[in-house]
Amino acid sequence: MTTARTPTGAAPTRGRRAGRSTGDDRETAILATAERLLAERPFADISIDDLARGAGISRPTFYFYFPSKDAVLLTLLDRVTEEADAAAGDVFERLAEDPRAHWRELIARFHATFGGHRDVVLACAQVRGTNAEVRRLWAEVLERWVRAVQAAIEAERARGAAPDGLPARDLAIALNSMNERVWYATFAGDGPAVAERDVVDVLLDVWLTAIYRTTTPPVTTSGGTP
Amino acid sequence: MTTARTPTGAAPTRGRRAGRSTGDDRETAILATAERLLAERPFADISIDDLARGAGISRPTFYFYFPSKDAVLLTLLDRVTEEADAAAGDVFERLAEDPRAHWRELIARFHATFGGHRDVVLACAQVRGTNAEVRRLWAEVLERWVRAVQAAIEAERARGAAPDGLPARDLAIALNSMNERVWYATFAGDGPAVAERDVVDVLLDVWLTAIYRTTTPPVTTSGGTP
DNA sequence: GACCGCAGTCAACACCATGTCGAGTCGAAT
């Protein structure tokens, strides 16, 4: 097996086993090396030895800090998803003020976050196929976003801005999935992809038409139909 | 490197090196073994030895038939995409007759094809991250479908059934990407996914609203706006 | 009917990455 050895149940820190001292910089050195190497070649082509040497330690010592190569990536992914979660901010609460502007803001922020760490995101997408731990973490993150979007759609329907239709959860899943795949193609640059400069607007358009049946949804107006 | 060794330029058959004789059944035995094993465990957990033994030959002999494990999967993928291409049939030409029904038919046929070979599709999605050859083939296939959908959207706009909006190509990319990712989640069953029974209708709804701004696009009527 | 060539076969080998073990070093606390 290649899966990470983190004791599945609780994983307070995904990195070192126990206490903390000088080894902290070694840990961050490994992380930094990983991010640097990821910028120049695919994750699969980076060996544990590369990571260790890059951090100035031997291969066995690497195992003192991380249980596997994948665990390093997992730590990197943790950071990115945290940043993405933070980026969402209070956008959802302000949706009714100006739906188009705020949905756009939401998509644009995610785009910026992922784009800022494209190497990590791309690497994760690549190992998700073979690593159950990455798959699990990503599923968890996605589930949070799906729920948030689902709630937003339901709120928009409740205030009469969006028509009924698909179950909000199914719609949220479809839209989030689309974003994920489209971003992946855009960042990876292989296969048909939307130009990076246009991608936010393309995604936004599909979101708006799917949710509101129009690209210019009605602003505020707390009542029912005008 | 783990990439397939097919002489990149022209690859008439992806399998055996040269002539043909009794070894034909060995080749198909390998393919059959791969498909069988794929049904019970992930591609990464299948060794070349497993494939060879399953086909009743030794590991070195495997290399007589295929240059690598990935090449076997590639051959399997070839079949599936061929079947999917065939499944599209003449649906595109009949779109105007009844857009909703025909778009649905199109999505449903792809769903049936992929669902019928989910193990292969899933395995491909998993190695796409690490294998350039699979990535290239998939990109090629996707490009064909994107072009077809793009043309269909443009035709619907030309006959006045669909409003202008996003560049048809960008829209086609986004919609195809969505389908791919949503199917993957549904078949893999990890992470947020649409129930298999609903997935066609969910996708259809997003396609229709994105293309027509309504889930009930106008039938035939060769003229402009009614 | 001896000879060639070639599809087909495999034991044995070279290689490389992963993960583990046991024997250390060194600084802080007792």
Add this chain to the structure above:
DNA sequence: ATTCGACTCGACATGGTGTTGACTGCGGTC
């Protein structure tokens, strides 16, 4: 000064991949 635990690495075991070289058997050829 001794002990303890954080930290380190040389050396090894394991397991998968890809290659080599020798062998078999069969269809054609002079």
